[in-house]
Amino acid sequence: MDRRQHLMGRSVFSLVLVLALVVAACGGTGAEDSTTTSPASEETTTTTAAPDTTTTTEAMSRIFDTGYGEPVEIPEIPQATYVWGVHGMESLAVIGVEPVAYSNRFEAVPPWFGIDWPNAVALGQPPAVENLVALQPDLLISDEGNDIVTIEELAPILTLRANSYQDTIDQLRIIGQVYGNEEAAEAFIADFEAKLAETQAQIDTGGEAPRIMIVYPGVEPGVLGMWLDSSFIGSLLEALGADMALKLDELAGDDLAGDNANRATSFGLVQLGLEKIIDVDPDALFVLGSPPEDLIAELEGIAAWDTITAVQNGEVYGFDRDLWSRSRGPIAMGLILEEARYALYPDVFDPPSTP
Numbered sequence: 001m002d003r004r005q006h007l008m009g010r011s012v013f014s015l016v017l018v019l020a021l022v023v024a025a026c027g028g029t030g031a032e033d034s035t036t037t038s039p040a041s042e043e044t045t046t047t048t049a050a051p052d053t054t055t056t057t058e059a060m061s062r063i064f065d066t067g068y069g070e071p072v073e074i075p076e077i078p079q080a081t082y083v084w085g086v087h088g089m090e091s092l093a094v095i096g097v098e099p100v101a102y103s104n105r106f107e108a109v110p111p112w113f114g115i116d117w118p119n120a121v122a123l124g125q126p127p128a129v130e131n132l133v134a135l136q137p138d139l140l141i142s143d144e145g146n147d148i149v150t151i152e153e154l155a156p157i158l159t160l161r162a163n164s165y166q167d168t169i170d171q172l173r174i175i176g177q178v179y180g181n182e183e184a185a186e187a188f189i190a191d192f193e194a195k196l197a198e199t200q201a202q203i204d205t206g207g208e209a210p211r212i213m214i215v216y217p218g219v220e221p222g223v224l225g226m227w228l229d230s231s232f233i234g235s236l237l238e239a240l241g242a243d244m245a246l247k248l249d250e251l252a253g254d255d256l257a258g259d260n261a262n263r264a265t266s267f268g269l270v271q272l273g274l275e276k277i278i279d280v281d282p283d284a285l286f287v288l289g290s291p292p293e294d295l296i297a298e299l300e301g302i303a304a305w306d307t308i309t310a311v312q313n314g315e316v317y318g319f320d321r322d323l324w325s326r327s328r329g330p331i332a333m334g335l336i337l338e339e340a341r342y343a344l345y346p347d348v349f350d351p352p353s354t355p
Contacts, residue, residue, distance in 0.1 A: 064178055066171050068144045069159025077180045078139035082132060082151075084125070085143030086110060087160050087168070090329025091175040092141075095184040100135045103127050105326070112323055112335055126150060139178075162328035163268065164235035169193075172330045192334050199240060199341050202348050209243035210344060213282035213310075216321050217295055218271050226276065231268030232328045233336070240341055245282045246270070278304050284315035284344070288325055292318030317343045 065071040081099040083089055089102055093113055101121040104110070109117055123131055129150050137155045142148050144161035158178065162168040169189050176185025214227040214237070227233050228251075229244035238244060251264055260270045277285065277299070285308070289295040296318055299305065310316050319339060323332050338352040 062178075064158060064174055066158065066160055066174055067167075068161045069142075069157060072156045072158050074139060074156055074158070074178055078178065080135065080137045081139045081141060082123075082127070082135065082137040082155070083141040084127070084146050084148075085141070085160065086327040086332070087143055087162060087171075087329040088141040088175075089113075090327060090331040091160070091172050092179075094172060094188045094330050095176050095179055095181040097179055097181075100137060101127070101132065106322070110322065110327070113331060129154075141175075162232050163230075164232055165239065165333050166235070168232070168328060168330055168333050188330060192330070192337070195334070195337060196239060199337065199349070203241045203341075203345055209241055210283040210315075211245040211280075212237055212242040212284050212286060212344075213245045213277065213280055214286040214288065214324075215277070215295075215299075216288035216325055222273055223271050224274060224276070226270050226272055227325075228264060228268045228270065230264075233324060234268065236333065236336060237340060240337070240344060242284075242340075242344060245280045274299065274302050277308060278302070281308055282310050283313070284317070285310040286324075286340075286343070287316065287318050288321040289318065290321045292321070 062075060063071050063073050081092065081097065082101045083092060083099045084103040086104050089099075089104065089109070090113070092099060093115060098117045099120050101123050102117075103123045103125045105125065107122045107124070109115070121131075121135065126147050132151055132154060140148070140151060140155050140157045142157055142159055144159050148157060160171050162171065169192070172185050172189060173182070176182040214233055215224040218224045226246055227244070228246050228248045229235075229238060230248040234244045248264055248268070251270065255270060255272065256264060260272070264270050287296050287299065296316065305311055324336055335352070342349045342351050
């Protein structure tokens with residue numbers, strides 16, 4: 001197997017610089033993950049209209065609309081935020097806000113943050129209402145799909161969902177406006193966009209983009225989750241010059257059987273048998289797992305494994321599923337960019353550094 005098969009680098013992406021600036025310029029408490037028992041637990045991604053930008057009206061009215069959930073009025077800068085989902089946690093970390101509490105599948109701050117929140121309380125999913133009430137939050141930030149019924153009356157709810165990397169950028173910008181720290185948000189966005197532009201300027205696919213297939217463990221044995229071009233990861237990989245082998249507009253027949261029609265159009269993914277890899281025959285195969293080595297070992301048992309172009313070329317790579325699939329926040333976005341560009345173009349880019 002290729003020496004790069006188990007690429008698991010953890011670049012800090014320049015978050016350290018951004019956070020250093022933020023800590024100096026900003027402070028305060030405000031707030032987390034998004035894998036739930038709802039469809040969001042299938043690492044949901046979909047294609048929808050771009051979110052509206054934040055609108056600030058006269059006097060004290062501040063109405064924010066991410067394009068998901070209802071527009072929400074947040075009259076003042078929040079001082080006690082509860083956040084449910086890694087996406088929201090990452091956005092708060094970027095602008096230097098520590099929540100009073102958070103929920104995610106890890107029950108901790110994910111390691112790729114590179115920071116800790118010593119005063120934030122880790123709550124379960126869903127959080128116990130009495131525990132949240134005791135913290136008196138003045139804003140709730142939640143990934144779309146979380147079961148917020150029991151807590152939605154406690155405070156205004158700002159809903160997040162990234163269906164593309166541009167959604168992540170747009171929603172980080174809104175978070176910066178909510179907390180009055182647009183400078184930190186814009187600095188991070190500028191850094192990411194500069195790195196993306198630098199990458200695009202240096203890549204040369206020779207007129208033929210590599211066909212990429214991205215898979216992760218499915219809902220049952222013998223089945224894989226497969227990301228489409230209409231997903232968050234798909235949008236980022238295609239921005240890096242890759243060609244997503246599975247495209248929403250090209251799915252037909254058995255690919256859309258059962259729940260797959262809804263998964264594809266609503267979430268940017270399908271669940272199909274292992275043999276689909278043989279049918280697609282990608283140039284490169286990105287395997288997501290926790291850890292990915294377990295799924296790679298399972299895939300190596302496919303009868304025709306050695307006939308796959310990606311296998312023959314040594315272009316099978318393992319990545320952290322939590323980082324690549326279960327966040328879609330700004331920190332993950334930057335780290336994925338660095339890991340993916342090295343996997344795709346190892347002769348051009350250095351491997352990501354390990355913190």
